[in-house]
Amino acid sequence: MATPLSAAAFEAALRAEGVTVKEHGNWSTHNRNAIGAWGPAQGVMLHHTAGSNSVSLCRTGMAGLPGPLCVAVIAKDGTVHLVGYGRTNHAGRGSTAAYNAVRNGTTIPSRPGSDAVDGNAHFYGFEIENLGNGRDPYPDAQLVAVEKIAAAVCRAHGWGAGRVIGHKEWTTRKIDPTFSMPAMRTRIAKRLTKTASGGNASGGSGTPAVTYEPFPGAAFFAAGRRSAVITAMGRRLVAEGCGRYEVGPGPSWTAADRRSYAAWQHKLGYSGTDADGIPGRVSWAKLRVPRI
Structure with a gap:
């Protein structure tokens, strides 16, 4: 089981991965921790916003669903807006089978089971700015940012890409995000083979050599x-x-x-x-x- 990263360690992990970060207000202490547990951390969950004015809405929430609604919003230009940190109202309850698959690094079921596990307690939630209608595009800069933030959290915890799940894989109530999660996990896995500064982790032939000393533990x-x-x-x-x-x-x-x-x-x-x-x-x- 993993203790969630501190807010400072989380931000440092994003910046080390090359993420463009913008901080909003008291994001590092803005959370729903008083409502319930935050941790043990088990993975990263991706969503789309399905609307506009995404940053302020995700920070403040709405009637019946107080903010923050995620730890960060990924804008179309690739900027990652930090709006909260800790337990956030992003996941709700979801499939025990999906939870166990993420935790154990096994294949995520093609269809989630009944809603039973509190995802808000166990997942870092990220909202991706998109209308969610299947026609609104995800620009390349935005998808690269998604890849980077997921890899940053996984790298900091020592996780593989199998720890990244879409909301639509968590519960039958949701369709987000409207891109291929297997394809995104492939991108994240490839990034995790490289150092945070961009070198190849193995230093293999034909690729850039690692410039820096790897963490010895x-x-x-x-x-x-x-x-x-x-x-x-x-x-x-x-x-x-x-x-x-x-x-x-x-x-x-x-x-x-x-x-x-x-x-x-x-x-x-x-x-x-x-x-x-x-x-x-x-x-x-x-x-x-x-x-x-």
């Missing part, structure tokens, strides 16, 4: 660890104005490294336990440690 950063990766990380922290070293940086993981990395996390907007000085996948990607 949080457990790597433990007392007694000695590696050239730690030296390279420390040099990048110093370059970012976050160095808290009296001597070094050097190859051994020390309290000074942890203080320096905590300064980097604070610079990215993290706080509390999200700024404890232990590297995480998203903040590591943003630091861009040169490949050793």
Whole structure:
């Protein structure tokens, strides 16, 4: 089970994936968490707005359905408007079979079953600006943004593209989004084979080599660890104005490294336990440690 990303980590993940972001008001604390649980996070759910004035409507909601209605709205020009964060009124109840398929990474059923699971508790909800009439186009810039936001969340959690579901795959009550979800998952899966900065994750022949050191995992950063990766990380922290070293940086993981990395996390907007000085996948990607 996955704890949802903090708002700061979520925004950092989007920006690391190259998403154009616009923040609206107190989006990071605007949610429906007081109504019920937010988490464990199981996946990403895509919707279309089926109307105009989408950003303000998704932020404020409507009579009988208070906002936010999603965490972000993806405009036709590819801009991702952050309108809320946490539990939002986007999914409603849906199929247990679909829920289990997403959670287990298996094939999503071709037709959802009865509505039984509270999707608002378990999915990051994104609204895609579209009339939903089957004729209104999805511009390429918008589809690229959809691909990027889904990949960003999946990458941050270590999920595959099978964690991305359309509202129409969640419940028989809905038809959104009006594009092929299998095709979109294929796009997302392809993006996930590359680093967030655009390199090929495997460094295979005929493709751009990975420029930056891949995230070695949080457990790597433990007392007694000695590696050239730690030296390279420390040099990048110093370059970012976050160095808290009296001597070094050097190859051994020390309290000074942890203080320096905590300064980097604070610079990215993290706080509390999200700024404890232990590297995480998203903040590591943003630091861009040169490949050793």
